[in-house]
Amino acid sequence: MPQSADQIKDHIPLFKEPEYQEMFARKKAAFENCHADARVAEIADWTKSWDYREKNLAREALVVNPQKACQPLGALFAAAGFDGTLGYVHGSQGCAAYFRSHLSRHFKEASSVVSDSMTEDAAVFGGLNNMVEGLANAYTLYKPKMIAVCTTCMAEVIGDDLQAFIATAKQKGSVPEGFRVPYAHTPSFVGSHTTGYDNMMKGILSAFWEGKTRTPNESINIIPGFDGYSVGNVRELKRVLKLMDVDATILSDTSDVYDTPTDGEFRMYAGGTTEEEAIGALNAKATLSLSGGCTPQTLKYIEEQGQETVAFTYPMGLGATDDFLMTLSRLTGKPIPKDLAMERGRLVDAIADSMSWLHGKKFAVYGDPDFTYAMVRFLMEMGAEPTHVLCTNTTKKWEADIAELLASSPFGASAQVWPGRDLWHLRSILATEPADFLIGNSYGKYIEKDLGIPLIRLTFPIFDRHHHHRFPTMFYQGGLRVLVTILDKVFDHLDASSDISFDLTR
Numbered sequence: 051m052p053q054s055a056d057q058i059k060d061h062i063p064l065f066k067e068p069e070y071q072e073m074f075a076r077k078k079a080a081f082e083n084c085h086a087d088a089r090v091a092e093i094a095d096w097t098k099s100w101d102y103r104e105k106n107l108a109r110e111a112l113v114v115n116p117q118k119a120c121q122p123l124g125a126l127f128a129a130a131g132f133d134g135t136l137g138y139v140h141g142s143q144g145c146a147a148y149f150r151s152h153l154s155r156h157f158k159e160a161s162s163v164v165s166d167s168m169t170e171d172a173a174v175f176g177g178l179n180n181m182v183e184g185l186a187n188a189y190t191l192y193k194p195k196m197i198a199v200c201t202t203c204m205a206e207v208i209g210d211d212l213q214a215f216i217a218t219a220k221q222k223g224s225v226p227e228g229f230r231v232p233y234a235h236t237p238s239f240v241g242s243h244t245t246g247y248d249n250m251m252k253g254i255l256s257a258f259w260e261g262k263t264r265t266p267n268e269s270i271n272i273i274p275g276f277d278g279y280s281v282g283n284v285r286e287l288k289r290v291l292k293l294m295d296v297d298a299t300i301l302s303d304t305s306d307v308y309d310t311p312t313d314g315e316f317r318m319y320a321g322g323t324t325e326e327e328a329i330g331a332l333n334a335k336a337t338l339s340l341s342g343g344c345t346p347q348t349l350k351y352i353e354e355q356g357q358e359t360v361a362f363t364y365p366m367g368l369g370a371t372d373d374f375l376m377t378l379s380r381l382t383g384k385p386i387p388k389d390l391a392m393e394r395g396r397l398v399d400a401i402a403d404s405m406s407w408l409h410g411k412k413f414a415v416y417g418d419p420d421f422t423y424a425m426v427r428f429l430m431e432m433g434a435e436p437t438h439v440l441c442t443n444t445t446k447k448w449e450a451d452i453a454e455l456l457a458s459s460p461f462g463a464s465a466q467v468w469p470g471r472d473l474w475h476l477r478s479i480l481a482t483e484p485a486d487f488l489i490g491n492s493y494g495k496y497i498e499k500d501l502g503i504p505l506i507r508l509t510f511p512i513f514d515r516h517h518h519h520r521f522p523t524m525f526y527q528g529g530l531r532v533l534v535t536i537l538d539k540v541f542d543h544l545d546a547s548s549d550i551s552f553d554l555t556r
């Protein structure tokens with residue numbers, strides 16, 4: 051074998067060894083049943099043509115690499131932000147493995163979720179027995195303070211009734227009668243992870259607030275929303291709140307559970323919104339959602355309790371942070387402190403320093419509705435041109451909002467918006483009408499390799515780079531981080547592209 055204990059080879063030089071190369075060639079010839087390389091290249095070229103693009107954009111019955119995940123993923127993320135809460139999947143074990151691996155690969159952190167492993171018999175007779183046994187096992191083995199139940203496609207197709215199942219399980223003694231088991235039906239054939247987040251958040255708040263009378267006070271609640279940068283962003287939010295001297299309750303704080311230290315102790319549960327905070331949140335004056343696309347039903351429910359609600363679209367960059375801070379100031383009566391004004395000025399200064407390198411650069415952006423909206427807004431603040439904006443899990447509201455945003459700046463004049471499209475569409479679009487850079491998640495790396503358009507990773511999921519989620523992208527400090535991330539890629543690309551401008555100083 052080319053690998054040996056005396057000389058450990060990394061995987062690239064290892065797989066270039068003749069032994070492996072011969073094995074790959076034998077496998078290709080014997081099992082892969084390939085077309086000739088020339089024919090493959092010919093078809094690959096054709097898939098970059100206008101002719102193929104028209105066929106691809108006419109596609110209706112197939113989705114290829116959609117920029118969304120299914121509802122339970124968002125539901126489990128929302129549940130993970132509450133103290134001592136165990137996410138519970140009523141349905142297939144494989145689905146739970148997908149949710150856990152998706153979160154673990156992004157956060158590089160264990161993601162604890164259980165499943166009641168419905169199989170063929172449950173698919174025929176219903177999953178009540180699975181729920182009765184599953185809740186008992188989860189409660190006994192993992193000792194949570196709360197179990198938050200969501201469903202997979204299978205449980206939804208056969209119509210399992212979570213409310214009735216949980217009530218029966220409590221009657222049978224699976225968990226104590228007073229133990230909280232909030233739930234959310236999360237059918238994955240509609241909506242996306244953002245819908246699942248919304249459904250679970252509403253389910254959890256209902257479990258804490260039902261039967262209680264609201265006694266209004268002056269406090270504020272903040273819901274972060276589904277955010278792959280939640281570790282950095284929630285910590286940055288707390289710092290901003292401290293500077294503002296605002297005492298706010300964060301509803302679903304995932305900043306600790308997805309960032310536990312290595313110190314010899316395994317923490318199945320870490321941090322999160324406590325029971326006392328969640329119950330007390332009913333009395334708040336207002337609830338702010340940092341990601342309104344993740345919380346429409348939740349905010350409606352909160353309004354019905356008598357609170358004012360305000361929905362933001364991921365406060366990243368200058369204007370979006372201004373909007374958030376001014377709303378916070380209005381609601382609390384607290385002025386925006388000098389420190390934050392200085393941070394704003396520094397971000398303006400940094401943008402002004404670098405604007406000439408971004409002016410006129412064309413960007414394609416893809417991802418969730420709120421992320422794409424925020425990214426487009428910030429790009430235009432920096433003098434860049436968003437030329438393609440693609441969102442799979444879109445809404446009519448997003449389409450109207452993004453059209454209005456693009457119309458508000460000359461930098462948006464050449465933008466094309468692609469609602470409901472997937473990454474295979476984006477490949478065709480960029481092959482025929484290229485952008486200079488691509489902004490999205492790790493899935494765009496195939497387009498980067500195929501079309502040579504550099505990818506800037508700035509949203510969930512990021513599987514192939516490490517630790518981005520530890521740094522904020524929101525507010526003024528997060529804006530600096532985003533600016534630097536974009537600039538680094540622009541300069542790296544410039545240095546690699548040509549000797550004409552291979553300069554020491556930029």
Ligand code: SF4
Pocket residue numbers: 120121122142144145148201202203204238239
């Ligand atoms: S789409 Fe349905 S089957 Fe697939 S992982 Fe999600 S819940 Fe499971």
